Amino acid sequence: MAFRDVAIRVFFLLLVVSAAYAKDKEEKKDEKKDEKTEGAASEADGTYDITKLGAKDDGKTDCTKEVEEAWASACGGTGKQTIVIPKGDFLTGPLNFTGPCKGDSVTIKLEGNLLASNDLAKYKANWIEIMRVKNLAITGKGTLDGQGKAVWTKNSCAKSYDCKILPNSLVLDFCDDALIEGITILNSKFFHLNIYECKGVTVKDVTVTAPGDSPNTDGIHMGDSSKVTIMDTKIGVGDDCISIGPGSKEVNISGVTCGPGHGISVGSLGRYKDEKDVTDVTVKNCVLKGSTNGLRIKSYEDAKSPVVASNFHYENVQMDDVGYPIIIDQKYCPNKICTSKGDSARVTVKDVTFTNITGTSSTPEAVSLLCSDKKPCEGVTMNDVKIEYTGKNNKTMAVCTNAKVTAKGVDKANSCDA
Numbered sequence: 001m002a003f004r005d006v007a008i009r010v011f012f013l014l015l016v017v018s019a020a021y022a023k024d025k026e027e028k029k030d031e032k033k034d035e036k037t038e039g040a041a042s043e044a045d046g047t048y049d050i051t052k053l054g055a056k057d058d059g060k061t062d063c064t065k066e067v068e069e070a071w072a073s074a075c076g077g078t079g080k081q082t083i084v085i086p087k088g089d090f091l092t093g094p095l096n097f098t099g100p101c102k103g104d105s106v107t108i109k110l111e112g113n114l115l116a117s118n119d120l121a122k123y124k125a126n127w128i129e130i131m132r133v134k135n136l137a138i139t140g141k142g143t144l145d146g147q148g149k150a151v152w153t154k155n156s157c158a159k160s161y162d163c164k165i166l167p168n169s170l171v172l173d174f175c176d177d178a179l180i181e182g183i184t185i186l187n188s189k190f191f192h193l194n195i196y197e198c199k200g201v202t203v204k205d206v207t208v209t210a211p212g213d214s215p216n217t218d219g220i221h222m223g224d225s226s227k228v229t230i231m232d233t234k235i236g237v238g239d240d241c242i243s244i245g246p247g248s249k250e251v252n253i254s255g256v257t258c259g260p261g262h263g264i265s266v267g268s269l270g271r272y273k274d275e276k277d278v279t280d281v282t283v284k285n286c287v288l289k290g291s292t293n294g295l296r297i298k299s300y301e302d303a304k305s306p307v308v309a310s311n312f313h314y315e316n317v318q319m320d321d322v323g324y325p326i327i328i329d330q331k332y333c334p335n336k337i338c339t340s341k342g343d344s345a346r347v348t349v350k351d352v353t354f355t356n357i358t359g360t361s362s363t364p365e366a367v368s369l370l371c372s373d374k375k376p377c378e379g380v381t382m383n384d385v386k387i388e389y390t391g392k393n394n395k396t397m398a399v400c401t402n403a404k405v406t407a408k409g410v411d412k413a414n415s416c417d418a
């Protein structure tokens, strides 16, 4: 066979093949079009009411399927997408709201109540987990009810260091520009709201409620996130009202009322290896009421790797019968379950300012700066700190170890130099 002949045959074959391929593509395109119109699932600027998808508002019928269907439609549509949860009680198991979504934004209008199933076998990790979604909003006067009361006894974290954790109620993972506004988050099985690897989260006019003795029911926890704003929010829970974990930066908290609870805490830090620093935290115009701690920074003495906690600014905070109103604790070790000491890595705490912190404490230790001898706290400034112990059997005091403090307008009883 001549070379030329072969070349022509190959050329011809290629033509046939590519024509067939093009036709196949056309058909596939048509199929896709059909799928879209027949499914009637997603549209531009869609609104999906879960009751129109068949969800029953009796608080007993499992509505997981209907809610996830609403999510799939909203997340798959273009423009502004809305999911409506109208008045009524809707029971669901775990809800997996994973993006990225196609449109500009997804808003969940929560007017009714979502109730979390108490069948723990249904959960892999969390109840409502929203992942990789940009411009998400959850707004309304409704409630996310974790129904934790029935399962809190199954929490073993007070006894074991590596306990199995119960489902968190609302989790935002890798979500940029999120808004949670107006809603109530009630009786979570574990944390109420957990923010992880997000940038730009606003929590506004939210109520977070669980009994003071419910285990590990932190109000709002954040980690590896930046530009988090929490404002005009009321939190009463069984653990930290707000906990600011490793890797948090540019956090603004204002107009928050905390209590019962363990206070507004940075940390704990140093429990895990390779934790990132915590910097630029502002807590302003807040009230702590009957909480076990007020403004707290806590870190393990036996940190797994070095971490820096710096640039904290606390201002205009009212303490009302708070256990330890101002406390930096570099020897944090809950339930004495820390691993043994030794010459491990350290957590640095520096540049912390307390301005206009006033009110009462329920223990004599209005101020506790328990810094480590190997890493004393640096750059602690106190201006206008006046906290008084309300009990009669002792006097107000500041307990300080290894802390260098610059003070102005501080009550003698609150001063480390006293």
Ligand SMILES: *[C@@H]1O[C@H](CO)[C@@H](O)[C@H](O)[C@H]1NC(C)=O
Pocket: 096, 097, 098, 124
């Ligand atoms: C959640 O949904 C995403 C995408 O639909 C899927 O990849 C992921 O495995 C699901 N996660 C769980 C915990 O079911």
Ligand SMILES: *[C@@H]1O[C@H](CO)[C@@H](O)[C@H](O)[C@H]1NC(C)=O
Pocket: 227, 228, 229, 250, 251, 252, 282
């Ligand atoms: C936080 O508050 C500070 C001071 O009030 C302000 O300068 C900063 O822009 C705020 N940051 C965010 C992310 O809201």
Ligand SMILES: *[C@@H]1O[C@H](CO)[C@@H](O)[C@H](O)[C@H]1NC(C)=O
Pocket: 285, 315, 316, 317, 318, 356, 358
């Ligand atoms: C101090 O903080 C309280 C709130 O705790 C506020 O009412 C008061 O105006 C603040 N004082 C100054 C001088 O800013």
Ligand SMILES: *[C@@H]1O[C@H](CO)[C@@H](O)[C@H](O)[C@H]1NC(C)=O
Pocket: 364, 365, 393, 394, 395
């Ligand atoms: C007063 O309080 C301090 C700090 O809590 C404590 O060490 C001390 O024993 C108390 N004194 C009395 C008389 O109770």
